[in-house]
Amino acid sequence: MTTSEVLLSHTSNQAKFDWDMKLFPWKNCLTTQNGTSNSRIGRIAGTEYKEMKFGMQLSLLWGEKGLARHAKSWRGPVGLAGKRALVIGNANSSNDIAAHLTPVAQRPVYRSVQHTAFPGFSSLPDEHIEDVAPVQSYDLDTMTNKITAHLENGTIIEDIDQVIVGNEYRPYPSFIHVCTEGQLRPLIKGWKEWAENWVRAGEHDNRAMPSSILQFSILAASKEEHAGGFREEAVKAHLEWGGTYVEWIEEKGLEREDVPDEVCSIEVGEEEQD
Known part of the structure; x- marks a missing residue:
């Protein structure tokens, strides 16, 4: 950040560990308006987005049944021949995965998107990929291991064999640590x-x-x-x-x-x- 600083402060007890983050103009960054003592970080240059973040339902499908996976572990459509697939997201990973699936998976490949491509970005229609609304919830038939996706617009997609998540990354600033009292030395x-x-x-x-x-x-x-x-x-x-x-x-x-x-x-x- 070039014109402001990030102020992080934390309070901790046995039950919880909380962070407060405030942005202050550079010229006013030495003290906070209310006099609160904060830990100061001069600049965060960037971070990694490599940590997967699943909702509870997808976590169960992924961890227990292997019926969902994340784009991070995608190595191609092996094992998905003839399967009905639902891809979540409309960014690079999701679009690549959907394109990889169309030659082998059951058609159409469903792609759940928040919005269509932004104006000005070139894109080609693919008759084998069907864009659908965001997913509201999932149901799992434990007898057949088939997934039913309930979309936000009321549409229901049944008999899904695999859900591939191409979004839901969270930042992982592994280079930031909490400095305790007495840890810093001149x-x-x-x-x-x-x-x-x-x-x-x-x-x-x-x-x-x-x-x-x-x-x-x-x-x-x-x-x-x-x-x-x-x-x-x-x-x-x-x-x-x-x-x-x-x-x-x-x-x-x-x-x-x-x-x-x-x-x-x-x-x-x-x-x-x-």
């Missing part, structure tokens, strides 16, 4: 306290950032500690890198600090006259 020692004091003094809007030299003088020890640990792990995994990677030890640090003055100075000559 990446660099001393930086957090210094920054908080700076902001508290009201100087964050009218004071220039410290120079790179000043920043390094404050952060050098922590940077060397971090880089040294990284080098140790890298060389342990690849011994041949030992002669290539810079050594982050105190002696090398002193050498880097002992830079001749002439290296740091820049002579500026007078501009040439035209």
Whole structure:
């Protein structure tokens, strides 16, 4: 999100675990209007839609009887020759599956859609595919394992052998986790306290950032500690890198600090006259 931030807060007890999500303009994202403390996420770039989401009736048909399947597991119309099939959805997966079924399955192949194709999208009619209304409920004949679909417009389709669901995905943001109190630590020692004091003094809007030299003088020890640990792990995994990677030890640090003055100075000559 480019112009707003997502604020997630949660409350938990033994009975329930709830989330609150609020959108705030970027300039107002640091605090909420009611003062509620929230966990802040700067940006969610994207997520996967790979988790299947079935209704209760379809879950029973799929899990217990194998009479329903999801497009995620579709590998072709094998085993559906001569079968009556109902495809749910009007997106890419559903349309592909319906087309795969027409040469082998009982005709017509039923395609349950919320709406027809959007204007401006090219499409060709297929006499072997029949678009029908959304499904309201299913009945299962346990003697024959045949499904009856009751549509929202009152139509009833009987003797269905297989229901294939081409929609009903739900987002799965596996990269988002709940951070508990005390889980976050400042990446660099001393930086957090210094920054908080700076902001508290009201100087964050009218004071220039410290120079790179000043920043390094404050952060050098922590940077060397971090880089040294990284080098140790890298060389342990690849011994041949030992002669290539810079050594982050105190002696090398002193050498880097002992830079001749002439290296740091820049002579500026007078501009040439035209």
